[in-house]
Amino acid sequence: VCIACVLEQTWSCFRRKVASKQVDISRTSVKMSGLGRYQVLAVVLAVLCLLPAHLDAQSTSTDSPHRRHFPRLTQGDITEISEIINNLIESNVIEDGTHPYIAGFVRLIFHDCVGVSCDGCVNLEYGPNAGLAPYIDVLNRTYYKPEHKLFKRMSQADLWALAGIIAAGRGAAKGGEPLSTVFRYGRIDCSTSPDTNAEDVYPNANGGARETLDYWKDYFGFTYPETTALLGAHSLGRCHRNASGFDGPWTTDKDSLDNAYFRDIANAELGWRQEKLDSSHVQWVQSVGTDNMMLNSDMALFKDLRPDTEDPAGQFSHCTYAQCGYSPSAAHVLAYAKDNALFVRQFSSVFQKMIEHGYTTRAAGRDLYEPVPGEAYEGMPRAPKREVWERAGPRARPYAPEGGV
Structure with a gap:
């Protein structure tokens, strides 16, 4: 509001000087006779006063490791990460030969995408999400394993989406048909991923x-x-x-x-x-x-x-x-x-x-991208600072100890 007032005063002063012929607008070089010195100075000072608040707002929205930019993913990356997910699925087989992670990963990506968008965050204290903890925990441990460095390569939401595609693809293949869903990356995690206190609206199991x-x-x-x-x-x-x-x-x-x-x-x-x-x-x-x-x-x-x-x-x-x-x-x-x-x-x-819910809207700057041809990415960016992990919550800390699911 202050900047608008100053600009209005400056323009009014300029018009008065043009009318009194103190400013020659017929030349490329406009002689302003001291016009607006104080007004221009006021504008500059106002901008400088507002700039720290703007920068602080930017730092607040980007200091979480889950909102930083990741490198482009290649087809080699996806092949490597897909193998990691397939190994997870094979690592957990129950007595009847069923792989619980197949259904679990498909269910997880749906629960992640309910709400505004797929953002790598699920409220485990909220009733409809009961039973999802084992799938979140195993993917979270995998995400922060130093040998995989997935936390330097993609968001949690992207990992969950890829896990859902691989799980559904395995299920469809067993049923005799190929799944044609493709993976695109670029989802943005919430600042507390994988935890949140959001209570989104889920379908009613008793609904007609x-x-x-x-x-x-x-x-x-x-x-x-x-x-x-x-x-x-x-x-x-x-x-x-x-x-x-x-x-x-x-x-x-x-x-x-x-x-x-x-x-x-x-x-x-x-x-x-x-x-x-x-x-x-x-x-x-x-x-x-x-x-x-x-x-x-x-x-x-x-x-x-x-x-x-x-x-x-x-x-x-x-x-x-x-x-x-x-x-x-x-x-x-x-x-x-x-x-x-x-x-x-x-x-x-x-x-x-469903797995792209809340994205692919160019006006909002939330596009998803297909992996580019090439081998797995080598030059990993630096990991976030330790204090950032502490703010992100216990599940977001790297190198979580292994444990049974």
């Missing part, structure tokens, strides 16, 4: 058809076929009572990203019925066959579920599987159930959109 479809439309801009395909990721992994409160796998092969999820939802012969686990959790179970289950939000892709008005918690459906009509996305469930290749193609496309 309209609520489920509207969530993905309102928060991500996804169409019905895109939302239906994305939820096909539930063919990976399982629910745990000590995390989500639900229990059981969605499909039999928990490492395979395929259309088994849709085939089961559309299969009336499985005898789907609702079962109450406790006062807060109701899920769909099969009367015959396996112990696979579905959430309300899963079944709502095929059946037009709405909460029973007599159920105070709003968890039970107003109709049975046989009685419920079809939901607006039912045709897409049937299409994916019949064609696994179609499902994986659509999933690859919408998964690309």
